[in-house]
Amino acid sequence: MLIRSILNNLVKISALRKINKLKKYKEVEKIIYLLSPEHGNLGDQAIAIAIKKFLIDHYKNKEVIEFSYLEYMYIKKRISSISNDGDIIFLHGGGNLGNLYINEENLRRDVIERFEKNKIIIMPQSISFSEDNFGKIEIEKTKKIYNNHKNLYIVCRESKSFETAQSIFPNNNVILSPDSVLYLSDYYNKSPLRSGVLLALRSDKEKVIDDSRVNKLRGILENLEENLVFKDTIINKRVNEKNRIFEFEKILKAFGSSKLVITDRFHGVIFSFITKTPCIVFKSLDHKISEGIKWFNDIDFIYYAENDSENLSNVINNYLNMGNLNVDEKLKMEFINALQKII
Incomplete structure (x- = not known):
């Protein structure tokens, strides 16, 4: 205090x-x-x-x-x-x-x-x-x-x-x-070596995805022998006008160096889009995800897992093996x- x-x-x-x-x-x-x-x-x-x-x-x-x-x-x-x-x-x-x-x-x-x-x-x-x-x-x-x-x-x-x-x-x-x-769609132009899967999942009052679903995802990814990184888009420090660009670029680097992102945060989706990283999205408490995801309907490397889809394992496997991706400036x-x- x-x-x-x-x-x-x-x-x-x-x-x-x-x-x-x-x-x-x-x-x-x-x-x-x-x-x-x-x-x-x-x-x-x-x-x-x-x-x-x-x-x-x-x-x-x-x-x-x-x-x-x-x-x-x-x-x-x-x-x-x-x-x-x-x-x-x-x-x-x-x-x-x-x-x-x-x-x-x-x-x-x-x-x-x-x-x-x-x-x-x-x-x-x-x-x-x-x-x-x-x-x-x-x-x-x-x-x-x-x-x-x-x-x-x-x-x-x-x-x-x-x-x-x-x-x-x-x-x-x-x-x-x-x-x-x-x-900022054209903000990130790096092409780093990618490895592992980044899970950017909520732990706050807007969380919907439960531990059983997270464990199911972990099981699928471990069977594929993928390294898992848990990284929220919220950090435990004060960020303001002076240091925001540094922290923003650091989180973009984390997203951009991953082969796949799994998230229930709307800006987790957007960070994936900016860094051209395949992304699987789960809903949040309100309509931020369910409605906001509609902007990305034509983006073939963003998948909205509205329910526990039967083919989730196939989607994960396909997304892990995507090649180089491009982003146009349509949404910008x-x-x-x-x-x-x-x-």
């Missing part, structure tokens, strides 16, 4: 210093990217890298300013000292629009209320509110705040969230786009084309 308190104080000091340095941009129209992550979820960090790169690539003549969700907590009452009504606000994407990650949702609501005159774009998100009383209460709060904003754009990263958003946010602009990380272009409609 003491270490966390010290780290949070350092974030606070850094955020306040950043605000003071940026006051000179008060009257300049700029891009403000808010609520980026400071935790060890490398899927979220990859989203941050992709969003930041996209903003810098697109807004070549504007200053792009970033504040993480921790920084925003400390400077939200002072952010008016650097912002004006002409600034465009971009909010972090991912899978936390709903009540499963209520702290993130509360911060997003705060931004939307605080920047009532600005154009705000929520980058590609999955939407999920639980069916219990908590979820019903929170969805009404979100609906009220979002619908009250006159210039809010909500980008959804799969069709179920898109349909939900169209239903509950009738006053907002809703569009469909692939996940932000697909903007779909992301760009979707965003260009609203920016």
